[in-house]
Amino acid sequence: MSLIVQKFGGSSVRDARRIQNVAGIIAETYLEGNDVIVVLSAQGDTTDDLIAKAEEINRHPSKREMDMLLATGEQISVALCAMALEAMGLPCVSLAAWQVGIQSTGVHSDARIKKIDSERVRSELDQHRIVIVTGFQGVDRSGDVTTLGRGGSDTSAVALAAAFHADLCQIYTDVDGVYTTDPRIVPEARKLEEITYDEMLELASQGAQVLHNRSVELAKKFRVKLEVLSSLERKPGTKVKEVTKVEKTNIAGVAKDTSIARVALIGLQHNPGVAFQVFDLLGKNNINVDIILQSIGREDTKDISFTIHRKDREEAESLLNEHKDVLKFDHIESDDQIGKVSIVGVGLMSNCGVAAKMFEALYEAGINIQMINTSEIRVSVLLDEEDVNRAVKAIHSKFFDE
Amino acid sequence: MSLIVQKFGGSSVRDARRIQNVAGIIAETYLEGNDVIVVLSAQGDTTDDLIAKAEEINRHPSKREMDMLLATGEQISVALCAMALEAMGLPCVSLAAWQVGIQSTGVHSDARIKKIDSERVRSELDQHRIVIVTGFQGVDRSGDVTTLGRGGSDTSAVALAAAFHADLCQIYTDVDGVYTTDPRIVPEARKLEEITYDEMLELASQGAQVLHNRSVELAKKFRVKLEVLSSLERKPGTKVKEVTKVEKTNIAGVAKDTSIARVALIGLQHNPGVAFQVFDLLGKNNINVDIILQSIGREDTKDISFTIHRKDREEAESLLNEHKDVLKFDHIESDDQIGKVSIVGVGLMSNCGVAAKMFEALYEAGINIQMINTSEIRVSVLLDEEDVNRAVKAIHSKFFDE
Numbered sequence: 166m167s168l169i170v171q172k173f174g175g176s177s178v179r180d181a182r183r184i185q186n187v188a189g190i191i192a193e194t195y196l197e198g199n200d201v202i203v204v205l206s207a208q209g210d211t212t213d214d215l216i217a218k219a220e221e222i223n224r225h226p227s228k229r230e231m232d233m234l235l236a237t238g239e240q241i242s243v244a245l246c247a248m249a250l251e252a253m254g255l256p257c258v259s260l261a262a263w264q265v266g267i268q269s270t271g272v273h274s275d276a277r278i279k280k281i282d283s284e285r286v287r288s289e290l291d292q293h294r295i296v297i298v299t300g301f302q303g304v305d306r307s308g309d310v311t312t313l314g315r316g317g318s319d320t321s322a323v324a325l326a327a328a329f330h331a332d333l334c335q336i337y338t339d340v341d342g343v344y345t346t347d348p349r350i351v352p353e354a355r356k357l358e359e360i361t362y363d364e365m366l367e368l369a370s371q372g373a374q375v376l377h378n379r380s381v382e383l384a385k386k387f388r389v390k391l392e393v394l395s396s397l398e399r400k401p402g403t404k405v406k407e408v409t410k411v412e413k414t415n416i417a418g419v420a421k422d423t424s425i426a427r428v429a430l431i432g433l434q435h436n437p438g439v440a441f442q443v444f445d446l447l448g449k450n451n452i453n454v455d456i457i458l459q460s461i462g463r464e465d466t467k468d469i470s471f472t473i474h475r476k477d478r479e480e481a482e483s484l485l486n487e488h489k490d491v492l493k494f495d496h497i498e499s500d501d502q503i504g505k506v507s508i509v510g511v512g513l514m515s516n517c518g519v520a521a522k523m524f525e526a527l528y529e530a531g532i533n534i535q536m537i538n539t540s541e542i543r544v545s546v547l548l549d550e551e552d553v554n555r556a557v558k559a560i561h562s563k564f565f566d567e
Numbered sequence: 568m569s570l571i572v573q574k575f576g577g578s579s580v581r582d583a584r585r586i587q588n589v590a591g592i593i594a595e596t597y598l599e600g601n602d603v604i605v606v607l608s609a610q611g612d613t614t615d616d617l618i619a620k621a622e623e624i625n626r627h628p629s630k631r632e633m634d635m636l637l638a639t640g641e642q643i644s645v646a647l648c649a650m651a652l653e654a655m656g657l658p659c660v661s662l663a664a665w666q667v668g669i670q671s672t673g674v675h676s677d678a679r680i681k682k683i684d685s686e687r688v689r690s691e692l693d694q695h696r697i698v699i700v701t702g703f704q705g706v707d708r709s710g711d712v713t714t715l716g717r718g719g720s721d722t723s724a725v726a727l728a729a730a731f732h733a734d735l736c737q738i739y740t741d742v743d744g745v746y747t748t749d750p751r752i753v754p755e756a757r758k759l760e761e762i763t764y765d766e767m768l769e770l771a772s773q774g775a776q777v778l779h780n781r782s783v784e785l786a787k788k789f790r791v792k793l794e795v796l797s798s799l800e801r802k803p804g805t806k807v808k809e810v811t812k813v814e815k816t817n818i819a820g821v822a823k824d825t826s827i828a829r830v831a832l833i834g835l836q837h838n839p840g841v842a843f844q845v846f847d848l849l850g851k852n853n854i855n856v857d858i859i860l861q862s863i864g865r866e867d868t869k870d871i872s873f874t875i876h877r878k879d880r881e882e883a884e885s886l887l888n889e890h891k892d893v894l895k896f897d898h899i900e901s902d903d904q905i906g907k908v909s910i911v912g913v914g915l916m917s918n919c920g921v922a923a924k925m926f927e928a929l930y931e932a933g934i935n936i937q938m939i940n941t942s943e944i945r946v947s948v949l950l951d952e953e954d955v956n957r958a959v960k961a962i963h964s965k966f967f968d969e
Contacts, residue, residue, distance in 0.1 A: 181620070181623035181624050184624060185624065215643070218583070218643070218647060219646075219647065219650055221583035222583050222586060222587065222647055222650045222651045222654065223650035223651060223653055223654040224654075226649075226650040226653060226654075227649075227650075227653055229660075230646045230649045230650050230653065230661060231646075231650075233642065233645070233646040233649070233661050233663075234642075234643060234646035234647065234650075236642070237639035237642045237643050237646075240635065240636075240638070240639045240642075241617070241620070241636060241639050243635070244621075244632045244633075244635040244636035244639075245620060245621065245624055245636065247628075247629075247632045247635070248621055248624045248625035248628040248629075248632050248633075248636075249624045249625060251625055251628060251629055251632065252624065252625040252626075252628075258631075259632060259635050261635075261712075263665065264710050264711070285710065308666050308687065309666070310663075
């Protein structure tokens with residue numbers, strides 16, 4: 166007998182029919198003799214509806230009250246799912262995060278799971294009940310409801326799998342696995358049978374929407390075996406593991422991200438500590454910086470370019486301008502018509518031909534590269550936004566077409 | 568400085584505009600220098616919508632999961648109300664019943680409040696925050712969410728007022744107080760300035776919809792000063808107290824209830840224990856019996872008549888028929904085209920003219936009385952349903968027209 170954690174996203178539980186479908190998958194797993202912990206997101210548009218209700222009343226509600234409001238979404242899902250399982254005659258119990266004891270930090274709307282009490286869930290599993298838990302949420306030290314931020318339900322599922330030493334954590338979604346690139350852009354994209362945590366992590370950070378990187382990080386840390394699969398089609402998905410069984414001869418995939426903007430500080434003084442001051446300022450204002458590039462500018466000055474989320478561009482610019490006297494730069498140049506394309510694969514950087522092959526594909530397609538950034542298992546290039554899809558196609562074809 | 572508990576029902580918070588109106592009332596009370604605990608019901612149709620969602624999935628969901636589902640309704644209300652107060656710049660915090668520590672019995676869908684922890688609410692009040700609590704719900708010993716059944720939010724408000732020794736518990740609703748009878752039937756009905764707990768209790772039990780009797784019982788027990796008033800019109804409501812200031816010379820009001828059915832067991836054996844067997848059987852099946860009347864039947868048999876909620880009639884009849892062999896009655900007669908009209912007033916039964924005056928009014932209106940039942944402060948008559956409104960008018964006119 167195994168313990169399996171199954172997580173279903175918002176579109177998988179969006180209406181009564183979908184919930185019954187989900188209950189069918191859970192029932193099958195349970196009736197095969199497994200212990201099952203289910204983690205659910207809020208139904209389809211529930212979160213958006215709740216946000217709209219809030220905005221009608223207060224354009225800038227506190228994050229604490231927003232969390233209190235949004236947490237009802239998953240509670241509705243778990244109760245309805247339990248009812249669907251009850252209708253099948255299966256023993257089950259729905260639990261909100263505070264009932265499970267999913268303890269989190271107190272950072273409302275972006276909390277991190279600190280600890281999971283095992284008592285209640287363990288006692289329910291001992292009574293052979295299917296346990297259905299609200300994803301995306303926790304409770305902080307003062308007993309307030311928190312939400313975990315983007316991809317929170319995936320993180321809840323992986324954290325529960327880690328806490329209860331689950332044999333497998335299945336992430337059910339509306340795609341049937343992890344692909345070598347976005348099949349909407351490249352119809353020839355292939356589903357991967359297996360992928361390593363690190364590759365999945367880079368793909369997730371580089372814009373592949375399948376799994377949020379926080380959940381993959383957590384899975385890697387606690388060696389939780391993950392599987393990404395479809396709740397609508399019964400076929401094997403993609404397994405995410407420490408080491409994949411096949412000797413890798415190729416990259417794992419091509420990812421794109423068009424939600425970014427590039428900001429450049431031009432004509433900075435060549436003093437020590439300037440970079441620290443710039444990124445300390447942005448960090449303290451919760452602006453996440455992705456790629457950073459520093460180059461020598463004209464005369465004795467230098468330029469620093471970096472990418473951030475597009476939504477943060479205006480705020481970043483005004484912050485930097487407010488501190489122009491201290492930072493001593495000449496002017497800011499920024500661009501939000503850009504995109505990032507990345508290739509990801511274990512051993513990629515130790516195989517010197519790979520990056521060159523990517524650049525060759527871009528060259529052949531006549532696409533200009535604005536910035537380059539690399540990690541151990543990833544090469545990213547910054548391009549004009551209008552070139553992004555063409556770049557993905559060209560690179561995918563270069564690596565995957567025989 | 569006083570501590571005031573203010574409870575607002577579902578129609579008072581049904582949309583953004585109404586919530587802002589409610590926030591205005593709360594703000595006024597707070598800015599006058601009072602501590603305020605607010606208790607809210609679910610918005611307008613939320614509960615019905617949630618029940619519809621459940622029914623789509625399971626026609627007979629467990630009460631535990633139904634409570635888990637329905638409890639989201641009040642949580643949405645309190646978060647939105649907190650946001651409205653935040654928009655006014657007022658310090659506040661919303662709390663679900665489990666955060667307050669409203670401990671209840673484990674009878675899902677009909678739980679009773681056992682105890683309220685004071686720590687969290689007290690600490691929020693000490694920080695001069697308005698505390699907004701989900702009505703209608705509690706948490707049982709195993710940490711499961713319960714709901715309190717009909718009128719549950721009133722009960723939550725009174726229980727909080729009792730636990731924190733509030734100076735006043737205001738029940739805001741869509742009527743502006745307690746009337747001598749239903750103004751929709753008798754336009755001349757008058758609003759009562761004051762009423763005693765006992766009178767309110769009888770009026771509530773006899774069909775006046777303003778306050779649920781459980782909340783009035785609790786208020787009486789802990790001597791919580793209640794006030795019933797409108798959330799839409801700013802004018803004094805009706806105060807419910809131990810003793811009212813005016814020497815009573817009249818009844819407090821006339822109530823009607825047309826949700827009842829009468830069932831009669833005809834030709835019962837004249838054995839001891841028969842009544843016990845009948846009502847034990849009904850009680851064990853959660854069928855509440857109101858009026859009971861036993862009469863000598865033909866020959867050596869007797870008849871027992873009783874009233875129950877109309878929805879329970881079919882179930883009661885089949886239960887009794889199933890046990891016909893044991894109970895040994897001849898047949899059942901039942902009628903759900905009946906109604907009950909009651910007059911309520913302290914000292915009513917010690918003033919022998921009062922009941923007679925009621926019967927006189929009915930006689931003059933040519934209305935037949937089927938059954939009569941009395942308590943210390945109430946006289947009820949059972950009538951044909953079609954006579955009920957006419958009876959209310961006739962009786963009200965007899966007692967209140969000069």
